[in-house]
Amino acid sequence: MTDAGSAADALPADPAPVAPERDLFSKFDALIAEREALLSSGVRDPFGIVMERVLGPTTAVIRGRETILAGTYNYMGMTFDPDVIAAGKAALETFGSGTNGSRMLNGTFRDHVEAEEALKAFYGATSAMVFSTGYQANLGIISTIAGRGEYVILDADSHASIYDGCKMGDAEIVRFRHNSVADLDKRLGRLPTEPGKLVVLEGVYSMMGDLAPLREMVAVSRKHGAMVLVDEAHSMGFFGRHGRGVYEEQGLELGRDVDFVIGTFSKSVGTVGGFCISSHPKFEAMRLACRPYIFTASLPPSVVATAATSIRKLMDAQGKREQLWRNARHLHGSLKALGFRLGTEAADSAIVAVILDTQEQAVAMWQALLEAGLYVNVARPPATPAGLFLLRCSLCAEHTADQLERIVAMFADAGRSVGAIN
């Protein structure tokens, strides 16, 4: 146990610098310089926020100050649900703090199965596969389903986890213009007929909060013989009759129109984890082939227990759904009336993206909001489309009318202070 201590003593006090051409960190110089320039202008680090205490689904203490949270993905406000907390506590006490293993070997406990059963009931599917994060669900499913000589066709504005899934796999990757049905049709039409194809879409695109025309895109995909995967991370619980997502809202069905749905526990469900839903008869084979499922530790028992309880409650959460939509319309309408440029014309989703001119303006306004007691997300390229700088708000069903009024007032003041509105 003394190795670490003696090794530290043996390190030279003043190590020789690494020559820049051999220093693997040299490639990050531009990134480091950009960050230093931003911070030297006196603003706080937008990527260094610490929540010192969390008071509920919509408030936390940041630097000693009570702050309204309008930049989390806690859409349905399930993180402090008493039943969810009780299920997590019980699992923690009964099954311990962790699984010490892979889903494939010793890491599948009762509540991993229970979470998958809850998902099957929620989506009306024959298979559900729980991953340790949503990122890994996309990484694993996309890289495994499409193999060498086959094709993955993805929207240019896809989430990083979709791009990374493409990069990890052996398939040929083709992009189409964001939400362009005609471009998707054209690209599919140029591909050889025989090889298998997977078209990857998202119900809600998380940067701008816009929706995909899934009905038209699925029709085009089917015409060219492609399978379809839809990531519904930002829609679970409040789109479609059963809350299954944008695909359900647009009248599409699992199995008939959509082959795979990817989702996450870290948004509406209120914990962490990812999943893939399917009714494909051979889907269970994925458990034997999917490396991001096999070669990682499974979720802790308390996490899957909270997920299972939360998913069951989301099946019957009509009141929360309606409140979330009221809140989204309220904030979208108010910010639009103030003169802000927004990512969508109407309140299409629970994300309201405010478009700003520059990184400096976005960060200055973000800081003004934080100092006034409101947390929202800063988003910048390459995460954003078309090089945009955004302040992104996401609504929660638990935001109160009073909180929304305060959010709007803080936006009005901060927007005027940086010249984003008059």
Add this chain to the structure above:
Amino acid sequence: MSDRQSILDAVTAQIEPFNKKGVAVTEATTFQGDLEWDSLTVMDFVAAIEDEFDIIITMNMQAEIETVGQLADAVAKLKG
């Protein structure tokens, strides 16, 4: 005029609307280093080339293409 030359000419013509810096384009010109295109410009340009020749240049292929000459070779092969 050879097929390779006519492809190169067509590729060069497609570069022009995106050539904001007015770089003199040769076969050795690189998209990232010389033309300094960002990923959005690359995507628009690739789409223009794909439409011009009615081909698909997958992202896997794009990762291997650095110069104008390499792009002309790739187009020639795809049209094959």
